[in-house]
Amino acid sequence: MTDTELDMPIIDMAVPMPGFPAHRQFVLVRLNDEGLLYAFTSIDDPELRFLVAPPEPFFPDYAPEIENEVFAALNTQDPDRLLVMVVITAGVNETTANLLAPIIVDRDSRRAMQVVLTGSNLPVRAVMRRAF
């Protein structure tokens, strides 16, 4: 399914994000040329968007373990097709990333969910720095 105006594939939340129960569909829009920053924008409410980023350039050691329940919820056939995005809070003095609960997107099924890495002790607010 494609949104005709944006020509972007629509991503369905398998489970809504905590705090945003009514927002079920999003599009991922690239914000910088290198693909370091994206906007995860609600179809239901274009005013709502989250900044998200692939974690590798910022947190090279970050390797979330995805449980089988997540594969099932996203209808994942091939785990290599999963895209991991961390949610960024852009602050005045400091920008942080939520490492505890990344958004996992299945590129084939176009389904996503914010996965809480239970028991990982990862921070909700990790200071963002570019690692290269």
Place this chain on the structure above:
Amino acid sequence: MLVLTRKAGESVMIGDDVVVTVLEARGDVIRIGIQAPRDVQVHREEVYQELRNANREAASPTDAAVRALTELLDRPAAASPPDE
């Protein structure tokens, strides 16, 4: 609030498909098992609250904040901490 008394091994149904089972009670610690459909996420309340707050804080940043961040990302040297 509905208040129920249950023994270890007994369960409570919430709707048609959520089963909450008391597994063990030891002093003031109760172990609970929860069976729920995939689209019902189960979290410890404090984790859920923290996540909800973090999401609300992250939601809809100002254009200025987005611009500042993209500029920072486009200038790698400035975005990295100085070598020590």
